Amino acid sequence: MQRTIRTRPTLPFSPEGDDGLIVCRCEEITKGEIRRAVYDGMRSMNEVKRYLRAGMGLCQGQTCQRLVQGILSRELGLPLGETGRIRGRVPARPVILEDFGMSDGDSEGV
């Protein structure tokens, strides 16, 4: 992990014309909210996710991860490959609780 120094921002937040654009569709998080999160001190994909819920919805970031990475890399002035990615989580797609618990007497389990 790269050393990152974090201090209070010195310039005010500057809004952009397309800040209202929805980037994370599942949780309805906009580009402006992601830019604001970086301004507030978030420096990684996981921090943005935890702060805003971007990538926490039904698709678990399948749709928005690359877009959020793009915004993050522009805001932080980092190459696209250096923003990291959100932690992948089990199950890979949503599973009904009863199936997940293998508690249905009629099923044969996994």
Added chain:
Amino acid sequence: MDADFRRSDVLIIGGGIVGCATAYRLGKRGVKALVIEKSEIGAGGSCRNAGGVRQSARDVRELPLAMHAVSDIWPTLGEELEIDVEYRQRGNLRLGKTEAHIKALTALVAKSVSAGLDVRMITGDEARAICPHMSDEVAGASWCPTDGHANPLHTTFGFYKKALEYGAAFVTGVTVHGLKKIRGRTRQALTDDGVYEADRVLLCAGYESRAIANTVGVDIPVEREVSEVFVTEQRPPMFDVMLGTSDADFYGHQSKHGSFVLGGMGGMEKYTSNDASVATHGITAPRLSRGVIKYFPTLRDIKVLRTWAGHYDVCIDGVPVVDNVGEAPGLTLAFGFCGHGFGISPAVSLALSELIIDGESKSIDVSALGYDRFRAKS
């Protein structure tokens, strides 16, 4: 410039909620903190917990912290941090299904009552009146109406953001290997990025704190144990209380977002989880799912979206160390929270800021959480 950055009034090792909140409180009193974090902000237990803000079923030694947090800090914390911490004070139900459960719960209640907490035993029907949708298997519960839950992510990042505003600095991606005394005082942190120095050092890095404290001759009996949580899709509001069970089948709540955040253990963690990995285990969340369905049959068709795991820093006697270290002047310890640190962290940070600046915790009694309380069997 780099040399300046490496010096501060207080070095805080660990960028979790305790480190962020203490940096904020120090900043408010004009003391500058530099927080060193090896990973990301809140990457440990601070963002890996189910958000309980609970006084009931706590050890009486940490009850003063829990009661102060609930009465004096949590109700206005969102306004103070200017972020929605999603604090809901709608009570905590600890559920029992069998006679043995009820007996265990009754004993816990008696202890809390003697320490001055408003908590009582209620019947299964009374519990179902508070939290409908619960199955008839619930035979009784302990009920603490002033308990609740909050959003650990927003709370942690809220403290972080406020700490920055009040002049604290943070450095992430830097690992502390040890501490060094200069003329008898704990002043330096030795890291993979060179030496950082301050007049005071706060060590609040969870389980990893133990090895760091060892480098100045202090050992706190803390081990780590993994615990897991699963998160569901959104549902319309179903209940607002914080839930736990006597049998530890699961604990958790429905978040403001609508998702259910439910956690617990698979039962084999003591023998499988003492390593640095926080990967989830294939048997744990399914076990929790079975537990949840027994208490809430109506949730059987809700979708599980993700699972995650985190480490408890388990102290041998079940409560943390929050204290200044006599033999290593300048060093303050705060770790060993045993999986119930989030709810008390706003109060812990207040106690820590006073321990650091004033030499003693005046607002809250933390005298039972001393670093030198551990004794071998006589």
